[in-house]
Amino acid sequence: MITNTMQRILIADDEPLFRETTAEFLREEGFECLCVEDANDAISVLNEHPFDLILSDLNMPGNLKFELLKEGRTKHSDVPMIVITGAPSLPSAIESVRLGVTDYLLKPVKLEDLLIAVQRSLSQAGQHLKNERSASSDPVNSDTESDGPTSWPNELGILGNSSKMQEVLEIVERVAMSDTNVLVTGESGTGKEVIANAIHHRSHRRANAMQVIDCTSIPESLFESALFGHIKGSFTGAVKDQAGLLRACDRGTAFIDELGELPLSSQAKLLRVIQEQTFTPVGDSQPIRVNTRFVCATNRDLQAEVDADRFRHDLYYRLAVVHIELPPLRERGDDVILLANAFLKKYQRSGDSPSSFAAETLDCFRNYRWPGNIRELRNVVERSVALATDRVIQPTDLPKPLRDSLHNPQPETLDLAEVSRDIALDTADRAYLLQLLEKHQGVIASAARQAGLSRQGMNKLLKRHNIDANDFRR
Numbered sequence: 001m002i003t004n005t006m007q008r009i010l011i012a013d014d015e016p017l018f019r020e021t022t023a024e025f026l027r028e029e030g031f032e033c034l035c036v037e038d039a040n041d042a043i044s045v046l047n048e049h050p051f052d053l054i055l056s057d058l059n060m061p062g063n064l065k066f067e068l069l070k071e072g073r074t075k076h077s078d079v080p081m082i083v084i085t086g087a088p089s090l091p092s093a094i095e096s097v098r099l100g101v102t103d104y105l106l107k108p109v110k111l112e113d114l115l116i117a118v119q120r121s122l123s124q125a126g127q128h129l130k131n132e133r134s135a136s137s138d139p140v141n142s143d144t145e146s147d148g149p150t151s152w153p154n155e156l157g158i159l160g161n162s163s164k165m166q167e168v169l170e171i172v173e174r175v176a177m178s179d180t181n182v183l184v185t186g187e188s189g190t191g192k193e194v195i196a197n198a199i200h201h202r203s204h205r206r207a208n209a210m211q212v213i214d215c216t217s218i219p220e221s222l223f224e225s226a227l228f229g230h231i232k233g234s235f236t237g238a239v240k241d242q243a244g245l246l247r248a249c250d251r252g253t254a255f256i257d258e259l260g261e262l263p264l265s266s267q268a269k270l271l272r273v274i275q276e277q278t279f280t281p282v283g284d285s286q287p288i289r290v291n292t293r294f295v296c297a298t299n300r301d302l303q304a305e306v307d308a309d310r311f312r313h314d315l316y317y318r319l320a321v322v323h324i325e326l327p328p329l330r331e332r333g334d335d336v337i338l339l340a341n342a343f344l345k346k347y348q349r350s351g352d353s354p355s356s357f358a359a360e361t362l363d364c365f366r367n368y369r370w371p372g373n374i375r376e377l378r379n380v381v382e383r384s385v386a387l388a389t390d391r392v393i394q395p396t397d398l399p400k401p402l403r404d405s406l407h408n409p410q411p412e413t414l415d416l417a418e419v420s421r422d423i424a425l426d427t428a429d430r431a432y433l434l435q436l437l438e439k440h441q442g443v444i445a446s447a448a449r450q451a452g453l454s455r456q457g458m459n460k461l462l463k464r465h466n467i468d469a470n471d472f473r474r
Ligand SMILES: Nc1ncnc2c1ncn2[C@@H]1O[C@H](COP(=O)(O)OP(=O)(O)OP(=O)(O)O)[C@@H](O)[C@H]1O
Pocket: 157, 158, 159, 160, 186, 187, 188, 189, 190, 191, 192, 193, 194, 195, 297, 299, 339, 374, 375, 378
């Protein structure tokens, strides 16, 4: 878990082994490290997050003209920079010094020497940055104790410090470099595509394309042609040759989104490609070989679909070699605050834009059940930044279901020993209704049937708890 008291080092280097060993060593020495593999990524994280030190390679993508050092020098002049290069030269050393680096080290560098250089550079830079941070009047950054961690990304650039997300990220790190097929499941908006992207970008396939194949947008009759391509004239409407989606991700990753929606006939065709890594374009006779890794996503319970014979079990086992289950936002603890603060920064447009959330607004975020997960949170923050009249976003700036959640905490956030029996029972009753509606996707009649209530009885109960069944419709 990353804390805010550690000093933060940005490591930019395109050699994975160097990056990882250096980061591991520095972490053991008590620093927070964020690794990126090229200058463009380094510049964008540098502009989004505060750092105490930059450790930069010279010969890496996007750095032909010392772009990272120039950015550091012009926009972050208080952040010391150290160069570590495997291809030293007099001109590059002169230019680095001109751009203000505090040290110019040669690879392979002894880790003890690196540590000395890091400590020296940090102490030269003094307490300047730290003082500035602690004096900051921006509550998003300064009020970290009450609001949870600040928007500091892990190495995958995915926000989430909760233990459930840390477990997910660990699996992503481990599986990315293999060629194993991965199934990502989770409710809508939990970040399945974000995870698929992270797997692709951490894999050895990252130089090639990740192609999104959205099963809901391809009609069953066109599935073969969309995936495998076709030859001109092979069917009415085939006015020219088309390569198909699979060829576009040869040596890359095929991200099959909404896999649970794939009709049985298309499942058989997909299975063949996965087993044989070959396919034949429609109207052609020559098979084409591809080398593709499959990452799939669905918000359905695919095992249940297999049990109900709606999904082929052989395809399921081929695709779900590793299964990553993303927790809903309501089960990620204070990640909701971390994400809300990050979205707030993202949507701030001018100096007058709202720059923080009131404590009660954060309580609403914690209490609300977020059926639309991170996507819903992002939309809520964008909307409240646009509508708020004050610099602090108040519960009144939020949509009604969120505002209503202020006085309706989820049972897991309630200390039962501290409340009356009535409140405890009421909270449990509410939690039961929420889960019931979740399961029945907002259909009151079937929820009422399971609860042993009449429709009217259920409606009355929902009204008392201020729950709108429409919020659960998918
Ligand atoms: N951990 C995260 N950190 C920051 N932003 C995130 C994270 N996870 C998801 N998001 C953002 O939330 C939104 C929804 O993410 P994404 O599209 O990956 O969800 P999904 O589970 O694939 O949704 P669906 O099932 O509806 O396709 C996107 O805007 C994405 O950038």
